[in-house]
Amino acid sequence: MATDTHPEVAALLERAHRLGSDPRNTNYAGGNASAKGTVTDPVTGSDTDLMWVKGSGGDLGTLTEAGLAVLRLDRLRALRDVYPGVEREDEMVAAFDYCLHGQGGAAPSIDTAMHGLVEAAHVDHLHPDSGIALACAADGEKLTAECFGDKVAWVPWRRPGFRLGLDIAAVKEANPQAVGVILGGHGITAWGETSGECERNALWMIRTAEAFLVERGKAEPFGPVVEGYGALPADQRRAQAAQLAPLIRGLASTDRPQVGHFDDSEEVLDFLARAEHPRLAALGTSCPDHFLRTKVRPLVLDLPASAAPDVVVERLKELHTAYREEYAAYYERHATDASPAMRGADPAIVLVPGVGMFSFGKDKQTARVAGEFYRNAINVMRGAEAVSSYAPIEEAEKFRIEYWSLEEAKLQRMPKPKPLATRVALVTGAGSGIGKAIAHRLVAEGACVVVADLNGENASAVATELGGSDKAVAVTVDVTSEEQIAEAFRTAALAFGGVDLVVNNAGISISKPLLETTAKDWDLQHDIMARGSFLVSREAARTMRAQRMGGDIVYIASKNAVFAGPNNVAYSATKADQAHQVRLLAAELGADGIRVNGVNPDGVVRGSGIFAGGWGAQRAATYGIEEEKLGEFYAQRTLLKREVLPEHVAAAVFALTGGDLTHTTGLHIPVDAGVAAAFLR
Known part of the structure; x- marks a missing residue:
């Protein structure tokens, strides 16, 4: 001070x-x-x-x-x-x-x-x-x-x-x-x-x-527990929440994209288990700070926790349609010629008995705080019902606050959203090198990021650097494991509501002549990069299709995908596999609004986990130079005579996903400072 x-x-x-x-x-x-x-x-x-x-x-x-x-x-x-x-x-x-x-x-x-x-x-x-x-x-x-x-x-x-x-x-x-x-x-x-x-x-x-x-206060202000509406066991409810989150996020993003937050705290689950929760939720919140964050009332699933998943999905869709109609009617009942335009008819709070609360906002903090405000509202309802009955202010007064000209002026003064605001990204191999640089660039442009890496400590360190849980979460992922990949996407769903931008960056490199390359070398190289990126993209497509918000999948391939060099058959072949996955998935997923593109870097030595792990020494030996001069060597063989850094690859990822190339899919962008032999033909 x-x-x-x-x-x-x-x-x-x-x-x-x-x-x-x-x-x-x-x-x-x-x-x-x-x-x-x-x-x-x-x-x-x-x-x-x-x-x-x-x-x-x-x-x-x-x-x-x-x-x-x-x-x-x-x-x-x-x-x-x-x-x-x-x-x-x-x-x-x-x-x-x-x-x-x-x-x-x-x-x-x-x-x-x-x-x-x-x-x-x-x-x-x-x-x-x-x-x-x-x-x-x-x-x-x-x-x-x-x-x-x-x-x-x-x-x-x-x-x-x-x-x-x-x-x-x-x-x-x-x-x-x-x-x-x-x-x-x-x-x-x-x-x-x-x-x-x-x-x-x-x-x-x-x-x-x-x-x-x-x-x-009386002992049970929300009434008795209703059979079938009690909290599911923790593992089961979080699995169900992760399954539902992308669908609910997509519904809540009908008018504009939203980031999600999940809350299965005791007070939320107890409220939803009790007989009076439908009546009280329908009355809406009262304190202006509450309903400005949560809207006047939540969307409440009217099914028990034991309901079949397909029944839950269909009912949520029906309730969402009804919610939008009711919100539009609320606006029409109270709007005047001087009222601001309706800001969107989607719910900010979705309550699922036995599972918990999903809250939404323009970024993770806003979504999380909206949920915190609804928990405040639950506490208010509990207190009021304990000693009297809950009687919030009239609907017309709520509208006067929600669509107050002063509130509208405050919203108009808010800074323009960053290009990747509301986007949720999952980046593999993000604990170091190129992946880390990509994660930093995506967060800087407004995205939330799931930092996925085989090295959990590195992933956690990067997530902390990025600003903590409102910006990034860390997951330990071996991309050869289907279960670990699925768990990473479940983590993303619970943390942010889903995923709509995936970067396949995880990889290793084995540099050997053909006769020294073993079947084990070949299989390991392909399992991590070709198979791994296929598995990640498949899980991404499941999530993105459930959200119905489109999406981006970006492959960090390589100049080696199109360039024939010596002593590099396993690495270059798997990069060619990844490059063709880009074309194949772009063709298949385009109807879902999912764009698939690639980046072909070359010579990214500085800060690279791959080069530090032995690849640099192998390539230096191949070219007959000292390892510390490898970056300079790569730069001198390019047309621009410039060294390529992880930040340059991250810039290409942003160029593909930041909003200016909305009609581009199936593209590979070279980030190699100009290697004529790798020109795409």
Whole structure:
């Protein structure tokens, strides 16, 4: 933290980090916190009262000073005199810009008024499950009084905005003994004259509500377990989830491609096992943060866990069609001429009894967080049903939030997606060399990557380099094993929803004259590269056909696929096999929208696992040069006189899959700096 950070800001950030790091207090990117303090105005030299508040889109747990909006308190509070009323209150967000102090800082959020108008030095607005349970109970106002007495007041549901800030300020003024409020259908707001007091008040409200729900709540708020709807054994349900994931991802990607996430946590499985889950799921979520991530309601499979797989598949398709029709009708019921266009009718949450929850988003983090929000919603429903009945805000209000012009403006400000956003790639031999470079390039362009390698430690290290589980996962795979390949695709399905970009890169190289090449050499070379890439491509085709989203398969072949060189019969023959697989599969899979292309590198010495494993020494001996000069030797025999690096091969893979060559299949791209004898004819 900068040494010139204002003491109140330092206290605010420390408090935000503590509150935001505990999911019992608030969900990811949910809620906001503020502090007020005095600084010297650099223009007038006089004291000026400021407010620092978490800006739009930030997260409390990771909040930095740059993520705070900084406003002059006098100007912010002067907006009360020009407030045009509820019907035009969206205009007030633009007015916040005229209250900003200094340069930089985050954009003020819609909740800025809540913090600025309340007469307290520190204010926290949070979305704890326990608080929202009271806020969404049918008799929430009565329960709030029973739970907190007169120390916490009730504010009826109102859409976030300037009017809500005025309401909270008025309630605080009328209830000087209160330390906070429950916001109907929404969350909690607490305050204090110091950062510590504010934090203590917020935590007291949250923990008191938790204890109240436990002490007052009935034992089975979701009803009894229904026969056939209980959780399947762990291995069985995860196998079934992996089988269903590509189909469900494809359905959820009807309007636009999505990345998936799977959750079979105890609270999800218990909810789906209980009698009341269809009724409660149909009511939808309530807190704005929840349904903006999860849509107003999930798609719920209405079959027991024991249902036959083919029956489940057909029923999911039927339910998806019905969901889209119902969502379109919801939009038509509430849309006005001023409403943004419908953003898509596919579900963000799909619930399968006995198996778990599938959630979807524009990237892995968004998909994962959507699932976390629905788990929050389950906790809210459990709490509300335990002491009362769950009563979320009305559908029309949900629509006003979901298709709010301010929410649309926020979406329009989002950065343009990267070229490979929503793509899930599986790269074999990705623990080193060319495969590692490909994995890095694909993640840099927006893809999620399954790093597959025979060396599990190398694969794990690369996945960590790439940013962890929201970007990449590691799998140990021997590409000669059908079961290990199938398991790799199951891992991809559970991690990201499926696979739609596969790079066949795994390989070895055995460089010997014909008479020294054994049958074992020949078989090993072909088992790993020719047979291995065939097995990987076959499993990829199964997944891609289930998704019905098209896809890409790329073979890292070689210049040797078309060039006849000495002492290299096993390697070159298997590369020719791979090269022809490209043509054969391009012809067969084109009707499914699956493109199959190849890259023919040559002389990739630096960073290459193959060359480091003995191939370099063998080739150097063949050419009669020192091994450390092999890269230079290869470069000098090319037309461009340039050495080929793993990054150049990765660039070719991106060129084939990044969106500019959408009508290209069956192609081989040479990445050899120009070897005339290997020109494709």
